[in-house]
Amino acid sequence: MLDSTDQVSFASGRFHAVPYAVAQNEAGVRLGNEDQDWSSLMVRVRDQRDRAAFGTLFGHFAPRVKHFLMKGGASASVAEDCAQDVLATVWAKAVQFDPGRASVATWIFTIARNRRIDLVRRDRRPEPETLDWMGGDEPDQAEVYMAAEESRVLTRALAELPDKQRLLIQRAYYGDLTHIEIAAETGLPLGTIKSRIRLALDRLRAKLSETQQ
Amino acid sequence: MIKHHLTDALLMSYAAGTLPEAFSLVAATHVSFCDDCRARLAGYEALGGSVLEEDEVAMLSGPEACLTRAVAPVPPMPRSGILPGPLAGYVGGGLEAVKWRPLGMGVRQAILPTSLRASARLLYIPAGVAVPDHGHRGVELTLVLQGAFRDATDRFGPGDVEVAGEDLQHVPTAEPGQDCVCLAATDAPLRFKEFLPRLFQPLFRI
Numbered sequence: 240m241l242d243s244t245d246q247v248s249f250a251s252g253r254f255h256a257v258p259y260a261v262a263q264n265e266a267g268v269r270l271g272n273e274d275q276d277w278s279s280l281m282v283r284v285r286d287q288r289d290r291a292a293f294g295t296l297f298g299h300f301a302p303r304v305k306h307f308l309m310k311g312g313a314s315a316s317v318a319e320d321c322a323q324d325v326l327a328t329v330w331a332k333a334v335q336f337d338p339g340r341a342s343v344a345t346w347i348f349t350i351a352r353n354r355r356i357d358l359v360r361r362d363r364r365p366e367p368e369t370l371d372w373m374g375g376d377e378p379d380q381a382e383v384y385m386a387a388e389e390s391r392v393l394t395r396a397l398a399e400l401p402d403k404q405r406l407l408i409q410r411a412y413y414g415d416l417t418h419i420e421i422a423a424e425t426g427l428p429l430g431t432i433k434s435r436i437r438l439a440l441d442r443l444r445a446k447l448s449e450t451q452q
Numbered sequence: 453m454i455k456h457h458l459t460d461a462l463l464m465s466y467a468a469g470t471l472p473e474a475f476s477l478v479a480a481t482h483v484s485f486c487d488d489c490r491a492r493l494a495g496y497e498a499l500g501g502s503v504l505e506e507d508e509v510a511m512l513s514g515p516e517a518c519l520t521r522a523v524a525p526v527p528p529m530p531r532s533g534i535l536p537g538p539l540a541g542y543v544g545g546g547l548e549a550v551k552w553r554p555l556g557m558g559v560r561q562a563i564l565p566t567s568l569r570a571s572a573r574l575l576y577i578p579a580g581v582a583v584p585d586h587g588h589r590g591v592e593l594t595l596v597l598q599g600a601f602r603d604a605t606d607r608f609g610p611g612d613v614e615v616a617g618e619d620l621q622h623v624p625t626a627e628p629g630q631d632c633v634c635l636a637a638t639d640a641p642l643r644f645k646e647f648l649p650r651l652f653q654p655l656f657r658i
Contacts, residue, residue: 290519293515293518293519294514294515297514297515297518298515300504301511301515302508302509302510302511303504303505303506303507303508304504305508305510305511306507306508306509307503307504309509315509318509319511319512319513322511323513323517323518323521324521324523326515326518327517327518327519327521327523328523329518330518330521331521331523332523340494341494341497341498341501342498342501344501344502344504344505345497345498345500345501346501347501347504348497348500348501348503348504349497349500351504352467352468352500353469355469356469361567361569362471362472362473362476362566362567362569363473363566363567364466364469364471364473364480365473365477365480365481365538365539365541365542366480366528366538367479367480367481367483367484367490367536367537367538368484368528368531368536368537368538389498390498390501390502393498393499393501393502394501394502394505396502397499397502397503398506408499408503409503409506411464411465411468411470412468412499412500412503412504413503414468414469414470416465416470417465417470418461418464418465418470418471418475418591419461419591421460421461421464421465422459422461
């Protein structure tokens with residue numbers, strides 16, 4: 240399999256070593272390997288069509304998308320093909336990636352979710368309107384850092400939950416729970432998660448009030 | 453000012469992509485109006501990103517094919533009058549494009565094409581008119597697009613969404629002054645089919 244340390248060779252021979260895990264956040268804290276700075280890589284894919292950066296992202300995210308789709312009921316071969324589709328979308332629609340709005344994991348999750356909906360062919364999922372400021376100005380570094388940090392905090396919070404509670408959340412996202420089951424599920428640790436989600440809320444509110452002034 | 457919002461369970465399911473289409477349409481329309489729910493949705497999508505991060509299954513293929521794989525563009529539908537983009541997409545334009553069917557008392561409805569797990573309709577209720585008492589067998593979401601209605605629980609104005617369960621028997625009444633237009637969705641099974649005599653049909657297929 241490919242992991243983020245495998246070198247991906249492209250026919251063009253343009254591959255070069257990616258200096259990942261060297262990014263520093265605003266506070267000057269060095270990011271660890273597990274806190275790979277995916278956003279910077281994705282911005283390089285977006286702005287420079289950097290194939291090596293894409294190879295690294297593929298190595299990390301494609302196996303995760305495949306796992307996600309298989310948990311949703313897809314066979315290994317269908318999930319493999321759809322993970323290819325999802326990562327092809329990441330490459331083709333890189334211009335839509337806004338690191339101030341969402342982490343790479345979150346953005347790829349939404350693409351994988353939509354791909355799964357196409358696959359099931361049962362329920363379309365209409366999208367909300369986008370706001371005017373979306374996809375507008377380049378976000379500042381503090382916003383980019385906040386979006387990535389919020390994802391890290393949420394991932395850590397999820398990992399630290401008791402197995403039973405984590406499983407419930409996983410099942411909700413794999414598509415095993417209806418909204419009625421989610422509403423009725425008292426074991427869902429929404430309190431824990433909601434406090435993390437409040438980060439997202441505060442961030443977006445700040446952004447909205449700033450753009451409305 | 454929006455007062456009545458989507459529940460966490462609805463937002464989480466919408467983020468997960470598991471809501472019936474008719475409910476997703478209500479969620480997408482409400483989020484188009486409501487910055488709070490937009491932010492909460494972003495939080496639930498971030499949680500999806502965390503679930504995605506948790507585990508992996510080895511890929512057999514590499515990234516090369518991704519660079520040339522065709523990806524179809526999805527053009528967004530623009531807002532049309534009082535109908536936000538997602539809803540305008542189902543109607544094929546603004547309110548003037550809606551194909552209304554009279555239900556009596558000046559009340560009109562238009563059923564929107566969605567999957568059968570739940571149904572969505574636009575309701576037009578003249579100012580001051582009450583929609584006959586009806587109970588729910590499932591969950592009903594009612595989102596106000598124009599005007600306002602009141603029932604035993606509260607007042608619902610533009611952008612507000614009422615989430616009603618089976619326990620609610622209500623008589624929504626449009627406020628005087630302006631005709632009320634709502635988007636309503638329910639997951640209750642439809643009790644009668646179109647071809648049955650009208651006499652046996654409930655006033656609303658709710």
